[in-house]
Amino acid sequence: xxxxxxxxxxxxxxxxxxxxxxxxxxxxxxxxxxxxxxxxxxxxxxxxxxxxxxxxxxxxxxxxxxxxxxxxxxxxxxxxxxxxxxxxxxxxxxxxxxxxxxxxxxxxxxxxxxxxxxxxxxxxxxxxxxxxxxxxxxxxxxxxxxxxxxxxxxxxxxxxxxxxxxxxxxxxxxxxxxxxxxxxxxxxxxxxxxxxxxxxxxxxxxxxxxxxxxxxxxxxxxxxxxxxxxxxxxxxxxxxxxxxxxxxxxxxxxxxxxxxxxxxxxxxxxxxxxxxxxxxxxxxxxxxxxxxxxxxxxxxxxxxxxxxxxxxxxxxxxxxxxxxxxxxxxxxxxxxxxx
Numbered sequence: 339x340x341x342x343x344x345x346x347x348x349x350x351x352x353x354x355x356x357x358x359x360x361x362x363x364x365x366x367x368x369x370x371x372x373x374x375x376x377x378x379x380x381x382x383x384x385x386x387x388x389x390x391x392x393x394x395x396x397x398x399x400x401x402x403x404x405x406x407x408x409x410x411x412x413x414x415x416x417x418x419x420x421x422x423x424x425x426x427x428x429x430x431x432x433x434x435x436x437x438x439x440x441x442x443x444x445x446x447x448x449x450x451x452x453x454x455x456x457x458x459x460x461x462x463x464x465x466x467x468x469x470x471x472x473x474x475x476x477x478x479x480x481x482x483x484x485x486x487x488x489x490x491x492x493x494x495x496x497x498x499x500x501x502x503x504x505x506x507x508x509x510x511x512x513x514x515x516x517x518x519x520x521x522x523x524x525x526x527x528x529x530x531x532x533x534x535x536x537x538x539x540x541x542x543x544x545x546x547x548x549x550x551x552x553x554x555x556x557x558x559x560x561x562x563x564x565x566x567x568x569x570x571x572x573x574x575x576x577x578x579x580x581x582x583x584x585x586x587x588x589x590x591x592x593x594x595x596x597x598x599x600x601x602x603x604x605x606x607x608x609x610x611x612x613x614x615x616x617x618x619x620x621x622x623x624x625x626x627x628x629x630x631x632x633x634x635x636x637x638x639x640x641x642x643x644x645x646x647x648x649x650x651x652x653x654x655x656x657x658x659x660x661x662x663x664x665x666x667x668x669x670x671x672x673x674x675x676x677x
Contacts, residue, residue, distance in 0.1 A: 340377070341377060341379070343676075344371060344373065344377050344378065344379040345379045347371065347379065347671065347674045347675065348369060348370075348371045348379035348380065348381050349379075349381055350670060350674055351369065351371070351381075351643075351667050351670040351671045351674065352369045352381035352383075352667070353670075354663055354666045354667065354670075355367045355369060355381075355383070355645065355647075355663055355667060356381075356383045358658070358659060358663055359383045359384035360383075363658050363659055364384065364630065364647050364648070364649045364658050364660070364663075365384050365385045365386075365387070365388055365395075365532075365533075365647075365648050365649075365651050366382070366383065366384030366385045366386055366395035366399075366532060366647065366648055367382065367383060367384055367395075367630075367645065367646065367647040367648075368380060368381070368382040368395065368397065368399065368401070368569040368645075368646045368647075369381045369382070369569070369643065369644070369645050369646075369667060370569040370570065370572065370573045370643065370644045370646075371573075371641065371642070371643045371671065372573045372576055372577055372580070372641070372642050372643070373580075373640055373641055374580045374581060374640035374641070375640075376577065378570075378573055380397055380569050380570065380573075382395055382396070382397055382399075382569070383395070386399050386530075386531070386532045386533065386648070387532065387533035387543070387545060387648075387651065388533070388651065388652060389533065389536065389543055389652055395532060396530070397568070397569065397570070398530065398568050398570075399530060399531065399532050399568065399569075400523070400526035400527070400530055400531040400532065400546070400566045400567065400568055401531070401532050401566060401567060401568070401569075401629070401631055401646040401647075401648065402531075402532070402534055402544075402548060402549045402566055402627070402629045402631070402648075403522075403565050403566060403567045403572065403627050403629075403631050403646070404548075404549060404550060404563045404565075404627030404628050404629050404631060405496075405562060405563055405625060405626065405627040405628065406565065406567075406572070406625055406626075406627050406631060406632075406633055407499075407553075407559070407560075407561070407562060407563050407564050407565040407627075408499050408561070408562055408563075408604055408625065409604045409605050409623075409625045409633070410519055410522065410565060410567075410572075410575050410633075411514065411517060411518065411519060411522075411561075411565060412499050412502050412503055412506065412514075412561045412562070412604070413456060413593065413603055413604030413605070414519075414584055414585060414593075415506050415517055416452055416456065416502055416505070416506065417585055417589045417592070417593055417603070418585070418589075419505075419506075419509055420589065421585065421586055421588075421589050424509060425452060425505075425509070426452075427451065427452050427453040427456070427592070427603075428451050428452070428453055429451060429452050430448060430449045430450065430451055431447065431448060431449075431450050431451070431452070431455070431501055431505065432448035432449070434452075434505040434508055434509065435483060435501070435504060435505060435508065437480075437483055437484075438483050438501075439483070439484065439486070440483075440484065441484075445486075446461065446489065447462070447487055450462075450501075452502065452505070453597070453603070454498075455498035455499065455501060455502050456498070456502065456597075456603045456604050457597045457598060457601045457602075457603060457604075458492060458493065458494050458495055458498055458601060459492050459597075459598065459601075460492060460495065460498055461487075461489040461490055461491070461492065462487055462490075462495045462497040462498055462501075463487065463488060463490060463493070463495060463497060464493045464494060464495050464496065464497075465495075465496050465497070465552070466485075466487075466496075466497060466552075468481075468482065468500075468551075468552045468555055468556070469539070469551035469552050469554065469555035471555075475555070475556050475557035478555055478556055479504060479556060482497075482500060482501070482504070483504065496552065496562040496563070498562075499560075499561035499562035500552070500556070500560050500561050500562055501561070502561045503560045503561020503562070504561070506561065513557070513559070514559045514560065514561065514564070515558070515559050515564075518559075518565065519565075519575055520574075521567070521568075521570075521571035521574050521575070522565050522566065522567045522571055522572075522575070523565070523566045523567070524548075524558055524559045524564050524565060524566065525546070525558070525566075526546050526566040527546060528545045528546030528547075529546075531545050531546040531566065532545075532646075532648040532651070533545040533648060533651045533652070534549040534629050534648055534650050534651055535549060535650050535651065535652060535653060535654060536651075536652040536653065537549075539551065540554075543652070546566075548563060548564050549563075549628070549629050549650065550562070550563035550564070550628070563627070567646075569644060569646055572633060572644040572646065573642065573644060575633075576633060576635055576642035576644065577642070579594075579623070579635050579637070579642070580635060580637060580640060580641075580642055593605070594621065594623060594637065596621070600612075602623060604625070605623040605624065605625055606623070606624050606625060607620075607621055607622065607623060607624075608620055608621065608622045608624075612624065613626050613632060613634075613661065613664045613665065613668075614634040614664070614665070614668045615664070615665040615666075615667075615668030615669040615672065616665070616669060617668070617669045617672035617673060618634065618636045618639075618668060618672050619636050619637075619638035619639055620638075621637065621638060622634060622635065622636040622637070622638075623635045623637070626664070628650070628654075629647075629648060629649065629650045630646070630647035630648060630649030630650060630658070630660050631644070631645070631646045631647065632644065632645050632646075632664055634668060636672075639672075639675055641671065641675055643667070643668070643671055645663070645664060645667055647660065647663075
């Protein structure tokens with residue numbers, strides 16, 4: 339595909355986002371589109387921050403990509419453990435975290451598997467106020483392992499990926515930050531990073547530090563959040579899924595196949611009313627992040643796209659229409675994409 343054609347497609351797909359920026363619904367946004375042959379196009383508009391004075395967003399602006407950490411770091415690193423024979427997807431967590439619920443040998447959390455955590459098929463809660471617990475990052479990690487988690491129906495859960503992050507730290511003997519994919523960061527330069535909230539808890543504007551309270555309390559990065567990326571850096575990661583170079587063929591196939599109606603390993607797959615629109619191919623992978631980011635990979639068509647916004651700036655407590663924007667962009671791309 340020629341660059342001119344891809345530029346035209348991206349420009350048309352970006353129109354509803356540009357309108358949302360012009361209307362003041364979101365401060366700023368960047369859309370990146372990449373094809374399997376490596377051609378890419380990027381559109382951007384708006385502001386990286388509105389406080390204390392407005393600053394324009396640029397192509398190289400860093401964004402807090404939040405829960406994309408789950409699929410760009412944690413999921414592939416767990417699969418690399420499996421590739422190397424250091425773990426199996428059906429291993430119980432306790433095999434890699436022997437101090438998990440240490441006072442109760444038959445605690446249900448000990449028997450949850452890596453696969454169940456990757457597909458959010460556990461009884462663990464969606465979130466927990468870990469940032470309100472007393473202690474520094476290492477103390478809080480120990481408390482996570484010892485906590486008596488309440489049981490409930492399967493939900494999309496940050497706790498699943500926090501525990502997977504602890505597995506990775508144990509296996510590698512270091513911080514998750516040491517496993518940061520090339521081109522991404524856990525500590526971007528604040529002056530070139532899109533601002534998120536004017537945080538009432540931390541009492542400062544968040545710019546270049548993770549928005550997620552629990553990831554912040556756990557040291558800045560955890561299995562569920564903590565990465566930052568530019569639009570081009572996120573596209574670089576998407577390219578490794580499109581061309582199959584991220585993992586071995588066997589691991590790629592296992593990561594991308596449906597494990598239940600709405601989930602592959604780590605990723606969502608196309609289902610009714612999802613964020614990637616109605617017109618992408620069956621099996622399209624996607625994931626979003628709370629500050630207003632998302633990534634979708636249509637391997638059948640050979641296209642990936644990322645929409646990065648700072649929709650929580652200066653406050654999360656407003657309606658920005660981000661869900662409709664995601665679907666509108668995705669459906670436009672599917673319609674405009676040749677073939």
